[in-house]
Amino acid sequence: MKNIIVRISGLVLLLVTNFGFAQTEVEMADTMRSEGKIYVIVAIVLIVLAGLVVYLFMLDRKVKNLENRLK
Amino acid sequence: MKVWLKVIAVLLLVYVHTAGLLMDVPRLNILNETVRALYFHVPMWFGMVLLYLMSVYYAIRYLKNPTPEFDVKSVAYAHVGTAFGILGMITGMLWANYTWGSPWHGDPKQNGAAIALLVYLAYFVLRGSLDNEEQRARLSGVYNIFAFAAMIPLIFIIPRLTSSMHPGSGGNPGFNAYDLDSRMRLVFYPAVIAWFLIGLWIVSLRVRIKKLEEKIIERE
Numbered sequence: 298m299k300n301i302i303v304r305i306s307g308l309v310l311l312l313v314t315n316f317g318f319a320q321t322e323v324e325m326a327d328t329m330r331s332e333g334k335i336y337v338i339v340a341i342v343l344i345v346l347a348g349l350v351v352y353l354f355m356l357d358r359k360v361k362n363l364e365n366r367l368k
Numbered sequence: 369m370k371v372w373l374k375v376i377a378v379l380l381l382v383y384v385h386t387a388g389l390l391m392d393v394p395r396l397n398i399l400n401e402t403v404r405a406l407y408f409h410v411p412m413w414f415g416m417v418l419l420y421l422m423s424v425y426y427a428i429r430y431l432k433n434p435t436p437e438f439d440v441k442s443v444a445y446a447h448v449g450t451a452f453g454i455l456g457m458i459t460g461m462l463w464a465n466y467t468w469g470s471p472w473h474g475d476p477k478q479n480g481a482a483i484a485l486l487v488y489l490a491y492f493v494l495r496g497s498l499d500n501e502e503q504r505a506r507l508s509g510v511y512n513i514f515a516f517a518a519m520i521p522l523i524f525i526i527p528r529l530t531s532s533m534h535p536g537s538g539g540n541p542g543f544n545a546y547d548l549d550s551r552m553r554l555v556f557y558p559a560v561i562a563w564f565l566i567g568l569w570i571v572s573l574r575v576r577i578k579k580l581e582e583k584i585i586e587r588e
Contacts, residue, residue: 339390
């Protein structure tokens with residue numbers, strides 16, 4: 298009888314601990330998002346992107362100018 | 369290249385870089401927020417493969433019908449494709465450092481990608497070592513077919529046959545399981561399209577500059 302109680306309580310303990318593990322949250326950058334700082338990164342990335350795109354357009358125009366001159 | 373295509377590419381990139389950082393992603397252990405690297409790292413490789421595909425297409429067209437224009441296009445596509453590949457390699461190493469533990473893991477996917485890039489670097493060595501233009505175009509056209517035929521198994525087939533930690537190879541699910549749920553597809557596919565269009569744009573610039581150089585040589 299004592300043996301059965303030990304076994305059952307062990308099983309219950311196992312279930313409880315497993316349940317606890319399943320609830321563990323995966324770490325993500327939530328704080329950063331809630332404080333709004335993520336938008337700083339978004340802005341920085343977009344500025345770099347915009348700079349490169351403008352550069353590409355300017356290069357495009359430069360080639361077009363050369364093409365016109367050599368026509 | 370049409371201007372509206374360039375504008376679409378830019379708009380898609382702005383969307384990808386905003387949504388890629390802000391939209392919800394699956395919560396996964398070890399990966400954490402780096403799962404977002406999928407939006408920025410993988411499109412480099414997709415872009416590279418698509419550009420190499422265009423390169424081998426023009427190489428075959430040159431071999432069928434030897435017109436210098438096809439050779440110019442073939443080499444421009446290979447050049448921009450290699451640039452994409454190098455960026456994919458560097459971003460992949462950075463990602464691997466924080467998820468696999470070290471930048472170079474000797475993973476079959478990494479090794480295969482490195483060998484594929486070396487095969488394409490040899491393409492430029494081959495071109496640089498030949499003075500005769502027709503010979504250079506013909507030989508590098510043949511080599512281009514070999515390089516493409518080597519790149520596909522090195523990147524897509526061999527890593528699948530062995531054990532690899534890279535998603536999409538060695539028993540790891542690629543697009544369907546944890547890696548790319550439907551939310552991520554909404555950012556990932558536009559990213560691939562946008563970067564491929566940017567690649568085409570740079571290729572068109574290289575082709576136009578090459579034509580200008582030829583015109584200047586003609587005049588002198």
